[in-house]
Amino acid sequence: MNLAALQGSLELGIIYAIMALGVFVSFRTLNMPDLTVDGSFVLGAAVSAVLSAAGQPLAAIAVAFFVGGIAGCVTALLHTKLKVQPLISGILVMLALYSVNLRVMGNKSNVPLRNVATVYTIFKESPVEDYIKLITSIAILLIVLVLLFFFLKTRLGFVLRATGDNDQMVRALGVNTDFTKLLGLALSNGLVAMSGALIAQYQSFADIGMGVGMVVIGLASVIIGEVIFGVNTLLRKLIAVVLGSIFYRFVIAFAFDLGMPPTDLKLVSAIIVAIALSMPEVKERVYSLRKRLKARDVGKEGNPGA
Numbered sequence: 108m109n110l111a112a113l114q115g116s117l118e119l120g121i122i123y124a125i126m127a128l129g130v131f132v133s134f135r136t137l138n139m140p141d142l143t144v145d146g147s148f149v150l151g152a153a154v155s156a157v158l159s160a161a162g163q164p165l166a167a168i169a170v171a172f173f174v175g176g177i178a179g180c181v182t183a184l185l186h187t188k189l190k191v192q193p194l195i196s197g198i199l200v201m202l203a204l205y206s207v208n209l210r211v212m213g214n215k216s217n218v219p220l221r222n223v224a225t226v227y228t229i230f231k232e233s234p235v236e237d238y239i240k241l242i243t244s245i246a247i248l249l250i251v252l253v254l255l256f257f258f259l260k261t262r263l264g265f266v267l268r269a270t271g272d273n274d275q276m277v278r279a280l281g282v283n284t285d286f287t288k289l290l291g292l293a294l295s296n297g298l299v300a301m302s303g304a305l306i307a308q309y310q311s312f313a314d315i316g317m318g319v320g321m322v323v324i325g326l327a328s329v330i331i332g333e334v335i336f337g338v339n340t341l342l343r344k345l346i347a348v349v350l351g352s353i354f355y356r357f358v359i360a361f362a363f364d365l366g367m368p369p370t371d372l373k374l375v376s377a378i379i380v381a382i383a384l385s386m387p388e389v390k391e392r393v394y395s396l397r398k399r400l401k402a403r404d405v406g407k408e409g410n411p412g413a
Contacts, residue, residue, distance in 0.1 A: 114241060116360040120353030121244040122305045123324060125251055127332075127352040128345065129298030130325030135344070136259070137291040138271040139186075142197035142322055144299050146204030147178045149318035151300025153211040156218040156313035164225045168247075168304045175300020178204060179292035187285040208315055216315045225308035240309065247305065248349065251298065256345055258294075267291050299325075323376050328352035330383035355379065 126148060133141040151171035158167035178200055185196035212218050226247075227240045235242060258264050269277050270287045278284045299321070307313040332351025338344045362375055 112360055112364070113357075114238075116356040117353060118240050118244050118309070119306075120356035121241070121248050121349075122302055122309060123328065123356065124248055124302075124349040124352035125305065126299045126302035126321060127325045127328035127348050128251065128255060129295045129302065130322065131329050131345070131348045132255075132291055132298065133295040134326065134329060136268055136271050137288060137295075139193045139288070139292070140197070141179075141182060141292060141295060142194065143178055143182045143200045143204070143292070143296055144197075144322040144325060145318040145320070146201035146208070147175045147296040147300045147318075148303040148306075148321045149208045149313070149315060150178060150204055150211070151175050151303030152307035152313040152317060153208045153218070153315075154300070155304030155307040156220055157211060157213075159220055159223050159225055159308055160218070162224065164223075164229075164308060167308070168226065168301055171300045171304035172297040175303075176293035176297035178300070179294070179296030180289055182296070183285075183289040183292040187288055205315070212313065212315065218313045220308065220311040220313075223311070225311070226305070227308060244305070244309075251301070252345055252349065255298075256342055259341060263287075263290070320373050320376060323373075323380055324355065327355050327376060327380045327383060330380065330386075331355055334383055334386045 126144070130141075130144060133139050133144075151174070154171045154174055155164075155167040158164070158170060181203075182193075182196045182200045185191045185199060186193050191199070209216070227243055230236075230239050230243075233239060259268060266277065266282055267287050267290065270282075270284050270291070274284045274288075277287075303318070306317070328351040329348050330351070331354055332347035332349070333344070335354065336343070336347035336350050338347060358379060359372065359375065363369070367375065
């Protein structure tokens with residue numbers, strides 16, 4: 108694998124890390140499986156493409172976060188007010204967003220951004236032009252990571268985390284858990300849409316099908332990060348999600364380098380997630396096996412004639 112491919116994988120891993128942080132908020136913090144992700148990712152990309160084409164690439168990122176938050180609010184309201192199951196709520200909003208995204212993109216399945224200014228071309232003529240995409244992506248990710256960390260450390264952030272751990276207990280303490288779920292899903296999908304906005308500007312196009320499997324990629328990043336890098340503290344959890352996203356992109360790039368056809372990408376993604384999900388159980392079984400073997404060896408030493 109050449110240096111350019113490694114740099115490209117690192118850049119994509121950093122951008123997708125923002126989406127993975129959004130999945131972390133819903134999947135781990137709120138303990139809610141949210142399939143809105145596949146639709147809100149494209150929504151952010153569509154908004155970003157339209158506004159970038161109009162000469163507003165920076166505003167596009169902020170607006171993408173806002174409209175992604177609205178999508179998350181709709182999912183939350185379906186669940187909290189109409190008592191629709193979280194999984195079904197996400198599916199319904201995801202389906203609705205397909206039509207919304209087409210409307211945003213002017214009833215086109217693809218919006219190209221050739222010769223259009225983006226956040227990655229603002230400093231194009233600088234001495235670090237070859238690394239401007241990497242530097243810009245890192246800067247945006249660090250801002251998001253710091254803001255998310257300090258938010259989750261606030262009183263409202265603690266309530267949000269407690270709601271995911273035990274919403275009945277939090278409700279018994281007089282907290283409106285419907286609001287915290289609304290806030291959590293809005294934040295989650297806002298981050299996902301922001302990632303989609305950056306991807307659209309990075310790849311210079313937005314496509315109606317680019318969100319397929321995003322929830323799988325997000326889950327893969329979260330779970331891989333947790334398994335490899337640990338989850339002892341909140342900061343470590345967030346950093347693990349980021350590193351998991353980067354590691355996932357490197358695995359995909361390595362698979363492509365070995366000759367994997369692009370059509371098998373989703374299959375490989377599903378396999379990676381399955382392996383990551385099964386790692387805790389595998390570790391537990393290996394630990395139990397070692398414990399039994401150790402106990403047997405101790406028994407033999409205590410009874411040599413056996």
